[in-house]
Amino acid sequence: MANLLFDDFQNRTKEQWKQQAIKDLKGKSFDDTLLWNVDENITVEPYYTSEDNLEISIKAIQQAQAQRVSSHWQYREKVRFTSEKETNELIIRLLKSGTDSFQIDLGKELLSEIEFKKLLNNIKLSDTAFFFKVENQALALVNALQNIAPYLWKGGIINDAFGRWMQTGEWDNNYWKSTASLLGKVQSHPQFKVLVINSHHFHNAGANVSQELAYTLATAIETIDKLSQEGVAIEQILAKIEFSISVGTNYFVEIAKLRALKLLWAKLVSEGYGLDISVANSTSIHCQTSVYYDAAITPHTNMLRATTEAMAAIIGGCDAISINAFDESFSTPDDFSRRIARNVSIILKEESYLDKVIDPSAGSYFIENLTHQIAENTLKILEEVENKGGISEAFTQGFIQKSINAEREKQITQLQNNQNIMVGVNKFRFDEKPFSKPASTTTLTSETIFALLPNLRLSEIFEA
Incomplete structure (x- = not known):
């Protein structure tokens, strides 16, 4: 019966x-109306047929994605250290409210003056993952x-030396030697990561998805190479790496971005370092909703952005997620805004059941094709960076800053011309109360010979 039904339909060519x-x-123009240009090198067509004969390695993508053996993700709450007692009480409350992992920002606090026994009172690091954010005090x-x-x-330690250098010009000349010593001390803790490779400073300066991935992977490559020169075995280095990635509002693109990261990382580990692809499986991915796409005008729309960003991160295969409060990028969030952010993760798990399927986007030709295009474009940019001597040399030469700035200028032009829409910013705007422009975070001063990467928000041009 089914065959007879389909016999009534004639084959049609793509043309x-x-x-x-x-x-x-x-x-209306077919190209202008139906082709979706993610960036100048990535174009998504409205439909595909067998005539396309796209050179896409679906097997490779699925093999890389298969490293995720569980659909569970941790909600990693960001907590700023104030005092031992106050921070400890907050952590205890959050554990009862759905948080199952923490990022404790110790800022510039002198660790020798912190009483960690009080800070972690009634808390066991073997039960709950804690990531401590420090500045050159990891040892x-x-x-x-x-x-x-x-x-x-x-848990682990976040000591983002590259991000700090690119944003402030400050570098600890003892970083590689002290990090090598650090790795020696934590090898007996298999679930404690101390090499967290961040993409946030690239993302928040305006990098597109391929730039963000390429520069992040280039950072990982230089980290591995420098620590190898200090005598640390490749396997020991890889076992301690976690990627921390910002996730933007472009839903399908961000899903594909994370899948492309897994594909490229597996390729780098197996082909670049000659190790079994299973070694890449020990690398976890933490995602953070975007600050760059937050808006200070009509700010409650940020809740909606955070929700789609969190969904993209989860479907893309993150192991942990941090969701920014809707007002976090321009004011001090209160208990309500933090609770709403936390509840996004809880609802996606308890009511949307996204934790019931390991890889919900597997088999989607649209996602697989987009993953492949992002990966191919990322490799081209990564090759450019490596040809310039690696991430540090490329940054010192200004290559990375110029490339990101050019991309941001395109984004601003598209927003101003309504080619892209930010709800509540350039369209459907409604100011709940008279808008007061927050203090700018874009002014950077440094004595370095190269430009620095600023923390920006795309909507700032409309906040006047």
């Missing part, structure tokens, strides 16, 4: 479908934890 679409458009932190927690730890 015939295109001509029908052009006819239905009644004079001191490990020494402090060893004194109060003589067992296996979960």
Whole structure:
């Protein structure tokens, strides 16, 4: 019966479908109306057929994505350290409210003056993953934890030397030697990551998805190479890496971006370092909703952006997620805005059941094709960076800053011309109260010979 039904339909070529679409458009341009340009090198067509014969390695993509063996993700709450007692009480409350992982920002606090026994009172690092954000005090932190927690730890240390250098011009000349010593101290803690490779400084300066991935992977390559020169084995380095990636509002693109990262990382580990692809499986991916796409005008729309960003991160295969409060990028979030952010993750798990399927986007030719295009474009940019001597040399020469700035200028032009829409910013705007422009975060001063990467928001040009 089914065969008889399909026998009534004649085969049509892709060109015939295109001509029908052009006819239905009644004079509108096919390319301008139906082709989706993610950037100048990535174009998504409205439909694909077997005639396309796209050179896409679906097997390679699925093999890389298969490293995710669980559909569970952790919600990693960001907590700013204030005092031992106050921070400890906040952590305890959050554990009862759906948080199952933490990022404790210790800022510029002297770790020798922090009483970690009080900070972690009634908390066990073997039960809950804690990531401690520090500035050049990673060894001191490990020494402090060893004194109060003589067992296996979960979590890690965030000491983003590259991000700090690119945003402030400051570099710790002892970084590689101290990090090599750090790796020696934490090898007995298999679930404790101390090499967190961030994409946030690229993303928040305006990088497109391929730039963000390429520069992040270039950072990982230089990290591996420098630590290898310090005598650390490749396997020991790889076991301690976590990627922390910003996720923007372009839903399908961000899903594909994370899948492309997994594909390229597996390719780098297996082909670049000659290790089994399973070694790449130990690398976790943490995602953070975008600050760059937050808006200070009609700010409640940020809740909607954060929701789609979180969905993209989860479907893309993140292992942990942090969701920014809707007002976090331009004011101090209160308990309400933090609770709403946390509840986004809880609802996606408890009511949307996104934790019930390991890879919900698998088999979508649209997503697989987009993944492939992003990966191919990323490789081209990565090759450019490596040809310039690596991430540090490319940044010192200004290559990265110029490339990102050019991309941001395109984004601004598209927004001003309504080619792209930010709800509540350049369209459907409604100011709930008289708008007060927040203090600018874009002014940077440094004595370096190269430009620095600023923390920006795309909507700033409309906030006047």
